[in-house]
Amino acid sequence: MTLTLGWEEWVALPKLGLPAMKVKVDTGARTSALHAFTIEPFGPKGRQKVRFGVHPVPERPELEVYCSADVIDRRDVTSSNGEVETRYVIETPLRLGGQEWKVQFTLTDREGMAFHMLLGRQALEAFPGEPPQVVPTASYQQGQLGYDAYDRLAKAKPSKRSLRIAVLTREPNSYSTSRLVEAGENREHVVECIDTQRCYMLINAGKPEVHYDGRALPYYDAVIPRIGASITAYGTAVVRQFEAIGSYTVNRSDAIAASRDKLYAHQVLAREGIGMPTTAFASSPKDTKDLIELIGTPPIIVKLLESSQGKGVVLAETKKAAESVVSAFRGLRADFLVQEFIKESGGEDVRCLVVGGRVVAAMKRTAAPGEFRSNLHQGGSAVRERISKAEREAAVAAAKAMGLGLAGVDLLRSESGPKVLEVNSSPGLEGIERSSGKDVSGMVFDMIEKRTASLVRRRRRAAT
Numbered sequence: 001m002t003l004t005l006g007w008e009e010w011v012a013l014p015k016l017g018l019p020a021m022k023v024k025v026d027t028g029a030r031t032s033a034l035h036a037f038t039i040e041p042f043g044p045k046g047r048q049k050v051r052f053g054v055h056p057v058p059e060r061p062e063l064e065v066y067c068s069a070d071v072i073d074r075r076d077v078t079s080s081n082g083e084v085e086t087r088y089v090i091e092t093p094l095r096l097g098g099q100e101w102k103v104q105f106t107l108t109d110r111e112g113m114a115f116h117m118l119l120g121r122q123a124l125e126a127f128p129g130e131p132p133q134v135v136p137t138a139s140y141q142q143g144q145l146g147y148d149a150y151d152r153l154a155k156a157k158p159s160k161r162s163l164r165i166a167v168l169t170r171e172p173n174s175y176s177t178s179r180l181v182e183a184g185e186n187r188e189h190v191v192e193c194i195d196t197q198r199c200y201m202l203i204n205a206g207k208p209e210v211h212y213d214g215r216a217l218p219y220y221d222a223v224i225p226r227i228g229a230s231i232t233a234y235g236t237a238v239v240r241q242f243e244a245i246g247s248y249t250v251n252r253s254d255a256i257a258a259s260r261d262k263l264y265a266h267q268v269l270a271r272e273g274i275g276m277p278t279t280a281f282a283s284s285p286k287d288t289k290d291l292i293e294l295i296g297t298p299p300i301i302v303k304l305l306e307s308s309q310g311k312g313v314v315l316a317e318t319k320k321a322a323e324s325v326v327s328a329f330r331g332l333r334a335d336f337l338v339q340e341f342i343k344e345s346g347g348e349d350v351r352c353l354v355v356g357g358r359v360v361a362a363m364k365r366t367a368a369p370g371e372f373r374s375n376l377h378q379g380g381s382a383v384r385e386r387i388s389k390a391e392r393e394a395a396v397a398a399a400k401a402m403g404l405g406l407a408g409v410d411l412l413r414s415e416s417g418p419k420v421l422e423v424n425s426s427p428g429l430e431g432i433e434r435s436s437g438k439d440v441s442g443m444v445f446d447m448i449e450k451r452t453a454s455l456v457r458r459r460r461r462a463a464t
Ligand code: ADP
Pocket: 277, 301, 303, 307, 308, 309, 310, 311, 312, 313, 339, 340, 341, 342, 343, 345, 347, 348, 349, 372, 373, 374, 375, 410, 412, 421, 422
């Protein structure tokens, strides 16, 4: 039976995540065209891809679907005003009237057209079987689809697509960054390392942008922030800018900032009823004595609020020692907290890696002999560890309380159950992957793929 087509039809491009579009069947044209915007090539030579936005419903410009496809050709087209435009050609299955076949489309940016897709002769000739017959006076010979499919898209299972992902890092060659790039590329994504400190921003209501090396950065489907403690303020501002643009961020800027501030983080964990060592904090030097007494009998821990890698953590064996450490920190105008020393943890802590609300790997870190800090940077060693249900629950609750999608939660084992020490928003991957043998980097991408599953991105509007 011959496929009969009217001059206008409903079609789907399932591979691109476009369940319904109206198409103009134009036998006067040779090639087919898909109207796209922000057309961006990406990917390595020889495997070039293109990512583009489509407004599938001409009357609903706020509905944007982001697609990606392999580039099969590129053509330079000279327009009537002499400008040369590179048009990318993609090939993707077209579904029409119960049939599906591969069709080539050129991508062009031509807003304001009544149809956002044109089907030319070449597409009809590619039909496997007798070529479809076009009745130029008829419409919708193959039935109507309707646009409500887009309202259900958010819940639908996504079609696999290549994502463009940025890793914000100052250490492109570190183990963690290299593994993230490798894991992403294994899944056909394009992963680019962006130096956080080299990002500069154009902050305006209508069209927020991030610039880099003289150019506005493209749209990233997802951003993996690896913000070092020394650049928290600027780094979180960069992440916030990507959020304003509409990228999915593995950890949001406010969650990174919250987890970096040890005092605030402790308040949040306490509010959520999560076990932690008793912690006290004061501003005035007049209260030093009383502050130390609140914690109880020494030894006690004195900790810089901005400590990382164990560098700002001191164990004071006596009250006198505690007082002099506190006054030294005060003299340096450094913010600190004092904390109950969990002696029974015996120089060990447990790092739980939480990805998307699940503990995916855990390791036990043991301090070097004579040391109480178990940080790997302080010579600690790591081995794979089985954790208890209570520990698992504490780690998941802590990551959730801080709002982190990817978190390293450090627990001490005490007589009264797990005590959360800190929630790290840029956990190193080397120790945990090597000790557990798990592909934690891959699991980060599982989460990204899930969270970017909806192809529909609704731009944040200014002033609404
Ligand atoms: P940092 O952010 O610098 O890593 P942490 O608070 O994680 O600071 O402390 C570093 C290490 O010191 C911990 O991993 C743990 O081994 C030890 N430590 C910290 N606080 C305590 C405590 N209250 N009781 C016992 N050991 C602690």
